[in-house]
Amino acid sequence: MEAENHTELSEFLLLGLSQDSKLQPIVFGLFLSMYLLTVLGNLLIILAISSDSHLHTPMYFFLSNLSFTDICFTSTTVPKMLVNIQTHSKDISYTGCLTQLYFFMIFAGLDNFLLTVMAYDRYVAICHPLHYMLIMNPCLCILLVVMSWFIIFWVALAHILLMKRLTFSTGTEIPHFFCDLAQLLKVACCDTLINNLFVYVTTALLGVFPVTGILFSYSRIVSSLIRMSSTASKYKAFSTCGSHLCVVSLFYGTSLVEYLSYAVTRSSQSSSIASVMYTVVTPMLNPFIYSLRNKDVKGALGRLLSRAASCP
Numbered sequence: 001m002e003a004e005n006h007t008e009l010s011e012f013l014l015l016g017l018s019q020d021s022k023l024q025p026i027v028f029g030l031f032l033s034m035y036l037l038t039v040l041g042n043l044l045i046i047l048a049i050s051s052d053s054h055l056h057t058p059m060y061f062f063l064s065n066l067s068f069t070d071i072c073f074t075s076t077t078v079p080k081m082l083v084n085i086q087t088h089s090k091d092i093s094y095t096g097c098l099t100q101l102y103f104f105m106i107f108a109g110l111d112n113f114l115l116t117v118m119a120y121d122r123y124v125a126i127c128h129p130l131h132y133m134l135i136m137n138p139c140l141c142i143l144l145v146v147m148s149w150f151i152i153f154w155v156a157l158a159h160i161l162l163m164k165r166l167t168f169s170t171g172t173e174i175p176h177f178f179c180d181l182a183q184l185l186k187v188a189c190c191d192t193l194i195n196n197l198f199v200y201v202t203t204a205l206l207g208v209f210p211v212t213g214i215l216f217s218y219s220r221i222v223s224s225l226i227r228m229s230s231t232a233s234k235y236k237a238f239s240t241c242g243s244h245l246c247v248v249s250l251f252y253g254t255s256l257v258e259y260l261s262y263a264v265t266r267s268s269q270s271s272s273i274a275s276v277m278y279t280v281v282t283p284m285l286n287p288f289i290y291s292l293r294n295k296d297v298k299g300a301l302g303r304l305l306s307r308a309a310s311c312p
Contacts, residue, residue: 012097013090013173016081017272028085034284035078041287042067048300051307055300058121058136059240063290063297065145066114066247070283073107076100077178077279094168097179102160104178109152109206115248116210117144122244123217126237127224155202162195176272178279214248243290250285254278 017027045067049055080100084090092100125132159181166188176183181199185192221241228234254277291297 011094011170011172012092012168012179013171014081014084014092014177014179015090015173015175016084016177017276024085028082031078031280032082034280035074035082038074038280038284038287039071041284041291042071044301044304045287045290045297048297048304051304052300055296058141059118059125060297061141062114062118062121062145066111066118067287069107069110069114070286072103073111074280074283076103076107081177092179097174097184098160098163101163101179101181101184102156105156105159105181106152109155110148111251112206112210113148113152114145115244115251116213117148118244119214119217119248122241123220125240126221152206155206158198159195159202162198166190166192166195176275180272180275211252218245243294246289247282247286250282250289251278254282 018024046064049060049064077100080092080096084092121136124135128135163184166185167190168184168187169189172187174180174183174187185195185199188195218241221237225234225237228237254274257274257277291301
C-alpha cells in the first residue's frame with residue numbers, strides 16, 4: 001500500500017533542452033514555428049490527396065496516413081513543452097507523463113511501420129507493375145494500416161502496464177523535454193530488469209523486421225532497375241522512390257544519431273538535443289520532401305491552393 005501511494009503522488013519535472021532562462025524565448029519561438037510548419041505542411045498534403053481523385057492510389061493513401069501520423073507524433077511532445085516554457089513550469093503529472101509516453105510510442109511505431117509498408121508498395125509498383133492494382137487492392141492497403149495500428153497499440157500498452165508496476169519519487173527530474181521511456185526507467189526507484197528486457201525485445205523485433213523489409217524491397221527495386229534497358233524508364237521508376245528514400249534516411253538516420261549521441265557521450269542533454277531531429281525536424285521536413293520531389297503532389301497542392309484563393 002505504501003509503494004502504491006508513493007506512485008500515485010509522483011510528479012515529474014521535465015528539465016527541457018536548456019536551463020538558461022535567456023534562451024527560453026528563443027527555444028519557444030523556434031519550436032512553435034517548427035510545430036506550426038509541421039501541422040500546416042502535413043495538413044496540406046492530406047487535403048491535397050483527399051481532394052484530388054488522381055491521387056487516390058495506394059501510394060498516396062499511405063502518404064496521407066504518414067502525414068496524419070506525423071502531425072500526431074509531434075503533437076504528443078511539442079505542445080506540452082511550449083506550455084511549460086510559457087508558464088515557466090517544469091511539472092508533468094504521473095498520469096500525464098504515462099499518457100504522453102503511450103501516444104509517443106504509438107505514433108513513433110506507426111511511422112516505422114508506414115515507411116516499411118510504403119517501401120513494399122514501391123517494390124510491387126516497380127517489380128510487378130502489371131499486377132500492381134491487383135496486389136495493392138484497397139482491402140490490402142486498409143488491412144496493412146489497421147495491422148500497424150493493432151500491433152503498436154498492444155506493444156505500447158504492454159510498456160505502459162509494465163511502467164505502472166514501478167515506483168517513482170515525487171518531483172523526480174527527467175533530463176528531457178518529454179517523457180522518454182529510457183529516461184523514465186533510469187529514474188525509477190525499483191528494479192527495472194523486466195522493463196528493460198521488454199524494451200530490448202520489442203526494439204529488436206519492431207526495428208529489425210521493418211528495416212529488413214525496407215532493405216529487401218529496395219534490393220529488389222535496384223535489381224529491377226539494373227535490368228531495365230531504357231534510361232527514361234529507370235529515371236521514372238527511381239523518381240517514384242526518391243522521396244520515400246529521403247524520408248526513410250531522415251527517420252532512421254536521425255534515430256541512429258540520437259542513439260549514438262547517448263551511447264558515446266552518456267549525456268542525457270546530448271541525447272535530448274539529438275532526439276529533436278526525429279521527433280520535430282523529420283515530421284516537419286516530410287511534407288517539403290514529398291511536395292518538392294513529386295510533381296503529382298505539387299500539382300495537387302497548386303490546384304488546392306488555387307481553389308482556396310478563388311473562394312470569396
